[in-house]
Amino acid sequence: MVxxxxxxxxxxxxxxxxxxxxxxxxxxxxxxxxxKYSLVWLLIGLFTLVxxxxxxxxxxxxxxxxxxxxxSAFFAILIACAYLLLLNMSVSIxxxxxxxxxxxxxxxxxxxxxxxxxxxxxKAGL
Amino acid sequence: MKKGSIxxxxxxxxxxxxxxxxxxxxxxxxxxxxxxxxxxxxxxxxSSVARLAEGVKVVDLPCNxxxxxxxxxxxxxxxxxxxxxxxxxxxxxxxxxxxxxxxVAVMQQSGCDMVIxxxxxxxxxxxxxxxxxxxxxxxxxxxxxxxNTKVTDSTSGFRLYNRKSIEILSRIYPADYPEPDAxxxxxxxxxxxxxxxxxxxxxxxxxxxxxxIKSPYYMAxxxxxxxxxxxxxxx
Numbered sequence: 001m002v003x004x005x006x007x008x009x010x011x012x013x014x015x016x017x018x019x020x021x022x023x024x025x026x027x028x029x030x031x032x033x034x035x036k037y038s039l040v041w042l043l044i045g046l047f048t049l050v051x052x053x054x055x056x057x058x059x060x061x062x063x064x065x066x067x068x069x070x071x072s073a074f075f076a077i078l079i080a081c082a083y084l085l086l087l088n089m090s091v092s093i094x095x096x097x098x099x100x101x102x103x104x105x106x107x108x109x110x111x112x113x114x115x116x117x118x119x120x121x122x123k124a125g126l
Numbered sequence: 127m128k129k130g131s132i133x134x135x136x137x138x139x140x141x142x143x144x145x146x147x148x149x150x151x152x153x154x155x156x157x158x159x160x161x162x163x164x165x166x167x168x169x170x171x172x173s174s175v176a177r178l179a180e181g182v183k184v185v186d187l188p189c190n191x192x193x194x195x196x197x198x199x200x201x202x203x204x205x206x207x208x209x210x211x212x213x214x215x216x217x218x219x220x221x222x223x224x225x226x227x228x229x230v231a232v233m234q235q236s237g238c239d240m241v242i243x244x245x246x247x248x249x250x251x252x253x254x255x256x257x258x259x260x261x262x263x264x265x266x267x268x269x270x271x272x273x274n275t276k277v278t279d280s281t282s283g284f285r286l287y288n289r290k291s292i293e294i295l296s297r298i299y300p301a302d303y304p305e306p307d308a309x310x311x312x313x314x315x316x317x318x319x320x321x322x323x324x325x326x327x328x329x330x331x332x333x334x335x336x337x338x339i340k341s342p343y344y345m346a347x348x349x350x351x352x353x354x355x356x357x358x359x360x361x
Binding site: 097100101104105107108109111112116 | 164183184185186187188189191195198199202203206301
């Protein structure tokens with residue numbers, strides 16, 4: 001922040017980051033988002049908040065990694081975060097699929113057992 | 127083979143025109159076997175048609191799992207019910223039940239854990255289309271290099287398993303195109319695999335699950351999963 005003379009885009013960035021952070025907070029509180037998945041979102045929210053609030057930070061960071069145009073460095077980092085998040089989602093979906101398969105098989109086999117049991121009961125005339 | 131020791135698993139998806147004939151065929155040629163149909167959430171009358179056969183058990187899966195998930199249901203059942211042997215015979219009528227005795231003979235003779243019925247060890251068998259044959263040839267080379275096993279027909283689902291392989295595959299069975307990958311799984315567990323030439327029929331109703339559009343995907347997926355299975359050290 002340079003002498004309170006903040007750009008509109010940075011204000012927008014701060015507002016956006018706060019929206020993310022607050023949304024995540026409320027979603028977890030209402031049990032619509034698992035704590036496990038909230039962590040990565042909170043980190044992204046915090047990162048964008050810090051980056052928008054302190055504009056010099058972005059400049060020095062991009063200089064550090066040798067990017068002449070600071071916003072590019074910012075986008076690169078965000079895209080990298082998005083990739084990680086997507087990978088995380090794919091892992092979660094794979095887990096869900098495996099559980100789903102096991103449950104489907106178990107349910108099919110249990111239905112068969114139930115059927116056999118019903119037949120036996122019927123035969124016994126109970 | 128003793129009654130109650132062998133289970134025939136028939137995975138079936140929309141096979142109302144074939145299923146009953148397949149079942150009758152099995153009852154005739156392997157009367158001592160128990161039959162389990164896995165109806166993989168068919169949208170036709172597969173389940174009710176299969177139930178017309180007395181004594182046949184039918185598992186109706188509530189969601190479509192694909193061939194891998196369906197057959198694995200059979201492994202789970204066979205394992206839980208204590209069967210010593212399991213044979214997969216596809217619901218489309220491609221596999222010929224009379225040929226099961228050849229699989230059994232090889233297993234009894236060699237003491238191996240799985241016998242694959244191969245279309246290519248026997249010239250009387252029908253020949254699949256060229257593209258499929260090329261794919262199978264590629265798998266042959268892959269298996270030779272990766273797991274030092276000669277398998278001429280790695281995509282064949284016509285197989286006999288003993289209790290040891292049933293136990294393993296009830297836990298681990300690939301989902302989409304499971305046949306080649308299952309060979310690696312068993313091999314990596316130190317099990318013995320044999321092949322024997324069998325006759326197979328060309329399907330009369332319905333179409334192969336592997337269409338022209340899907341076959342590059344099939345190849346890529348199977349090769350990838352074989353490679354992953356080879357590098358896996360923990361199961």
